[in-house]
Amino acid sequence: xxxxxxxxxxxxxxxxxxxxxxxxxxxxxxxxxxxxxxxxxxxxxxxxxxxxxxxxxxxxxxxxxxxxxxxxxxxxxxxxxxxxxxxxxxxxxxxxxx
Amino acid sequence: xxxxxxxxxxxxxxxxxxxxxxxxxxxxxxxxxxxxxxxxxxxxxxxxxxxxxxxxxxxxxxxxxxxxxxxxxxxxxxxxxxxxxxxxxxxxxxxxxxxxxxxxxxxxxxxxxxxxxxxxxxxxxxxxxxxxxxxxxxxxxxxxxxxxxxxxxxxxxxxxxxxxxxxxxxxxxxxxxxxxxxxxxxxxxxxxxxxxxxxxxxxxxxxxxxxxxxxxxxxxxxxxxxxxxxxxxxxxxxxxxxxxxxxxxxxxxxxxxxxxxxxxxxxxxxxxxxxxxxxxxxxxxxxxxxxxxxxxxxxxxxxxxxxxxxxxxxxxxxxxxxxxxxxxxxxxxxxxxxxxxxxxxxxxxxxxxxxxxxxxxxxxxxxxxxxxxxxxxxxxxxxxxxxxxxxxxxx
Amino acid sequence: xxxxxxxxxxxxxxxxxxxxxxxxxxxxxxxxxxxxxxxxxxxxxxxxxxxxxxxxxxxxxxxxxxxxxxxxxxxxxxxxxxxxxxxxxxxxxxxxxxxxxxxxxxxxxxxxxxxxxxxxxxxxxxxxxxxxxxxxxxxxxxxxxxxxxxxxxxxxxxxxxxxxxxxxxxxxxxxxxxxxxxxxxxxxxxx
Numbered sequence: 001x002x003x004x005x006x007x008x009x010x011x012x013x014x015x016x017x018x019x020x021x022x023x024x025x026x027x028x029x030x031x032x033x034x035x036x037x038x039x040x041x042x043x044x045x046x047x048x049x050x051x052x053x054x055x056x057x058x059x060x061x062x063x064x065x066x067x068x069x070x071x072x073x074x075x076x077x078x079x080x081x082x083x084x085x086x087x088x089x090x091x092x093x094x095x096x097x098x
Numbered sequence: 099x100x101x102x103x104x105x106x107x108x109x110x111x112x113x114x115x116x117x118x119x120x121x122x123x124x125x126x127x128x129x130x131x132x133x134x135x136x137x138x139x140x141x142x143x144x145x146x147x148x149x150x151x152x153x154x155x156x157x158x159x160x161x162x163x164x165x166x167x168x169x170x171x172x173x174x175x176x177x178x179x180x181x182x183x184x185x186x187x188x189x190x191x192x193x194x195x196x197x198x199x200x201x202x203x204x205x206x207x208x209x210x211x212x213x214x215x216x217x218x219x220x221x222x223x224x225x226x227x228x229x230x231x232x233x234x235x236x237x238x239x240x241x242x243x244x245x246x247x248x249x250x251x252x253x254x255x256x257x258x259x260x261x262x263x264x265x266x267x268x269x270x271x272x273x274x275x276x277x278x279x280x281x282x283x284x285x286x287x288x289x290x291x292x293x294x295x296x297x298x299x300x301x302x303x304x305x306x307x308x309x310x311x312x313x314x315x316x317x318x319x320x321x322x323x324x325x326x327x328x329x330x331x332x333x334x335x336x337x338x339x340x341x342x343x344x345x346x347x348x349x350x351x352x353x354x355x356x357x358x359x360x361x362x363x364x365x366x367x368x369x370x371x372x373x374x375x376x377x378x379x380x381x382x383x384x385x386x387x388x389x390x391x392x393x394x395x396x397x398x399x400x401x402x403x404x405x406x407x408x409x410x411x412x413x414x415x416x417x418x419x420x421x422x423x424x425x426x427x428x429x430x431x432x433x434x435x436x437x438x439x440x441x442x443x444x445x446x447x448x449x450x451x452x453x454x455x456x457x458x459x460x461x462x463x464x465x466x467x468x469x470x471x472x473x474x475x476x477x478x479x480x481x482x483x484x485x486x487x488x489x490x491x492x493x
Numbered sequence: 494x495x496x497x498x499x500x501x502x503x504x505x506x507x508x509x510x511x512x513x514x515x516x517x518x519x520x521x522x523x524x525x526x527x528x529x530x531x532x533x534x535x536x537x538x539x540x541x542x543x544x545x546x547x548x549x550x551x552x553x554x555x556x557x558x559x560x561x562x563x564x565x566x567x568x569x570x571x572x573x574x575x576x577x578x579x580x581x582x583x584x585x586x587x588x589x590x591x592x593x594x595x596x597x598x599x600x601x602x603x604x605x606x607x608x609x610x611x612x613x614x615x616x617x618x619x620x621x622x623x624x625x626x627x628x629x630x631x632x633x634x635x636x637x638x639x640x641x642x643x644x645x646x647x648x649x650x651x652x653x654x655x656x657x658x659x660x661x662x663x664x665x666x667x668x669x670x671x672x673x674x675x676x677x678x679x680x681x682x683x684x
Contacts, residue, residue, distance in 0.1 A: 012318035017258055017326075018197030019311050019319045022296060024304030104522040130534075216534065237555070269557050273531035274518045276553070372555030457534075461558040 002026045028076075032059065036079035038094045040072055046091035053083040053092060100345065101279040107235075107270035110242040110277055111177070111203045111263070112137035116147045117285040118249065120201075121172035121292075124152035124163035128182035129215050130267040131205035135177055157182040161189035168198040169307045171297030173249065175200060179267060180207035180221045187225070193260045194229025195323055196308045199252035199292075200260040202230070203245065206368070206420075207267040208456040216457020217266040219367065220421040222397075223430045229323055231261040231330055232398040236353075236371045238275045241265040243347055244395075246280065249289050250337045256329040266369040268457070280345060288344055327399045334396055351401035353393040354408055356382065360390025362472040363409060365435050366418040367394045370453065370460050377465035389469045400434055406442030414447045414476035415439070416468050418488070420454045428452075428485045447475050453488040464488050497550035498643050499560045503579050504569035507539040509630040513569065514545035516634055516656075521549045523652045524644045529554055542577055549643050563587060565641050569616075569633055571595065580607040590636050590682070592616040592629050597683075612640055614682045623674035624667065631671055635678035646679060 002023050006015060016022070047069070054062045054069055061077035063070045084092040105113065112134050115123070125135035141147045150167075154160045160176050167174035178186065183204060193200050208218030222232060231251060235241035241263060248261045265271055280288070296305055311319050331351075338349040353371075356378050357363060364374055371393035381389050392408055394401075409415060417436070419429025427433070432450030439448060451468065453460045468488065475481060500517070504510025511532040518530030529548040546560045564587045568579050571593035580589060588610040593600055597613050604611065614636045616629035631653075638649045653675055657668045 008314040010318065012321040015315065015318045015322055017322065018195060018307070019309055019315060020196070020296060021306040021309055022303060026306075104518060104528055236557075266557075268534050269531070272534070273529060273557070274515055275529055276522060276527050369557040372557045375555045459559050461561065462556060 001029055003029050031075045032078050033061075033073075033075045036074075036077060036098055038079045038081065038096055039074070039098055040077065040079065040081065040083055040092050041095050042072060043091045043093070046089050048089055048091075050088065052086050052088065056082050056086045058082065099281060101281060103277050103279050104274050105238060105242075105277050105279075106133075106272055106274050107238045107241050107265045108133040108205065108272065109137065110238045110279075111245055111265070112141070113279065114242050114245040114285075115149075115175065115203075116141045117280070117282045118173075118246070118289050119147050119286075120149055120175050120249075122150045122152065122164070122167035122174040123176060124154050124160045124167070124174070125176050126154050126157045126160045126178070126182060128157070128179050130207055130271045131177045131179040131182070131203065133271070134203050134205070157185040158189065161186035161193065164200050164202075165189055165193045165196065165198050168193075168200050169196065169297070170299045171292075171294050173253075173292040175202065177203035177205070179205045180209055180215075183221050183225065184209060187228075190225055190228040190230060190260075192308060195319065197258040197323070197326065198260060199249070199258055201245075201248040201252055202260065202262045204262050204264045205267045205271045206264050214456040215267070217269050217369070217454065218420055218456050219264075220455075222262060222264050223419075223421040223423070225262070226398060226430060229259065229327070230398060231257075231259055231327070231334075231396075232264060233261065233396055234264045234367045234394060235266075235270065236369055236393060238265075238270050238273070239277050239347075240395075241270060242277060242279070243341065243345070243349065246285055246288060247334075247337045247341055247349070249292070250340070251330065251333055253292055253294075254329075254333045254337075255295065257326050257333050259323075259326050259330060264368075269369040278345070284344055288340070330399050331401070334399075349395060351394075351396045351404050352408070353391075353395065355391040355393065356388075357390035357392055357408060357412075359388050360411075361388040361413045362415075362469050362476065363390045363392055363412045364416050364418060364465065364468060364472075365392045365394065365405075365409075365431065367397065367431060368420060370418070370420070373460060373462055374465045377462045377469065380462065381466060381469055387469070387473070389472075394431065397431075400438075402434070402438040402441070405435060406438045406444055409439065409446065410442065410444055412446050414472040415449075416472055417448065417450045418453050418468075419450065420452075422452065422455065432485075447472075447479060447481060449475065449481060449484055449486065451486045451488050452490075458489050460488060496552065497548055497554060498565065498641055499563045500547040500549070500565045500567065500637065500641065501560050501563040501583075502545040502547075502567045502569065503573050503577060504543055504545070505539075505573070506541045506543050508569050509628070510543055510567075510569045511545045513567070513630045513634050513637075514547050516630070517547050517549075517637060519656065520634075520638075520649055520652045521547075521644060523655075524648045526550060526644070527553050533559060542573055565590070565637065567633055567637050568592060569629055571600065574600065574603040578605060580604055583607065583609065585609050588612060588640050590614065590633070590640055592633055594618065610640075610684055612636065612682050612684050614678060616678065619674055619677045619681060623677055624670040628674075631674045632678035635675040636682040639679050639682050650675060
């Protein structure tokens, strides 16, 4: 993990030259779900698996497996509510808090 | 075997670029540096070198493309002057903080306004805080020699910083002088290939260049950049030693001319140092007075302790600036040299003069007058004209 | 510095005074001298007065200022005599070379009482005679070499022949004309 090597406690000597990061997709390590003040809740009964919600999510927090969406990735979902707006079947509702 | 030639400063730099044969050169024309990309483009069109020349639509793009190419893993350089470099301002800092070993041929010219195309150091002095190594030249020979040393300094693993190779607009850029060129095979061997440890086009190591750094990281990153600039001191001298072995021409942080026993000294940067040397020779020959010169070659990193040590025995010093900084006091070189002398607890009387702004000529006679003033200053110890102008019309 | 010859050229933009200064630096370099050739840049316009300079020496030259006390002044266009003080700073023992169709007696009153040597040359007539066109550069260059004695005339002609052979590789028929212009100028430059 990059955050084991460089974090907010690292002395300047440990910061890479020019702050460069020599790994891919390190944003996965940054759990933005912590920022969430309202949380989407998925109603599997109402969901028809149309998959309109997945591309609308700005944080790639609606995983898809075998052409079916799965439970939200709450480690990274910031609770923006776009998925609830785009769902044609009221299968996603926003709840206060985490 | 050196090749005896006569070239203008711009021709000399273009020839150095041809010999180095970098991977990429993005550039946009501006007087007086236009000839450099023009000559390089001709070399490429004639099949004499293999470099990707990118004719961009502005200097902002020129520096952006240069740093993009460098981050990708290429050896990249550009050339510009004055307002052209001003339009690169944002990317100058990015190049340095992203630790990209770019080289820029800067032909010093006054910044507008009033609009003026002639020699003046306001462009590079304005960029003195951008994090670039700055190397200045007195003559066409020096700008050529400095250019050959630029990539080995920039690309050294302990440095990884961009380098600005400066020469005075028109005075050296358009003046033809004798020059000794290094044979191309030797240049290629001296400069070597760029083998970056990390680069964007390396499919085996995905990486991010220039990520956002919040307050928790910015200061540590900048401290690392400072360390690189400190390391550059050692590397600059090592590369100069290697250059001396190849050519016999010796370079350091600065040149001391008749300084060893000097009582009165001038500190200066650039082409006017040659004129000052003629004044030193004349005064010493005609009067025997002990006058000398310290010509700065490396302004960034600033060789503070070395300058103070070289001037320790001098009674009176005039620091000459070819750019204003509108502190309503002196100029940038004056401020830094005086800080160096203060920290070294030097006892010399120091004055700081402006000269040559916007291409105003400075002559042997002007330098003789400055030495005369220094002699008077050292006997009377009363500084009445701390910040003076040379060659300014007055009532 | 005592063995340095300093030359100032006056011309108009487009007449090739700058080129002449660079050519002189070139040939002097080839005969083993230390040289400087540089223009003074102002507004760059066709017909505007321009100044160019040469320093030619046996030893390296470090001075980077303009030339204020020349040993020699070359005027490529005599119409400049009315607007510019071409003899300014010119050493008493120095010389002035003027390209003109006029007689020297007509020129002298325009020189502000200059006491030194004045040479005239009808570079236009020479050029037309030798080349069929008005290129005053080459004859003026030869005149400067002849008057200044900065290099041996035979060395100069040899280097110019080589230089023309290189420059006009694709039209060798003009080489002889250019060489003839130089020789005529040597013969005709008159004190």
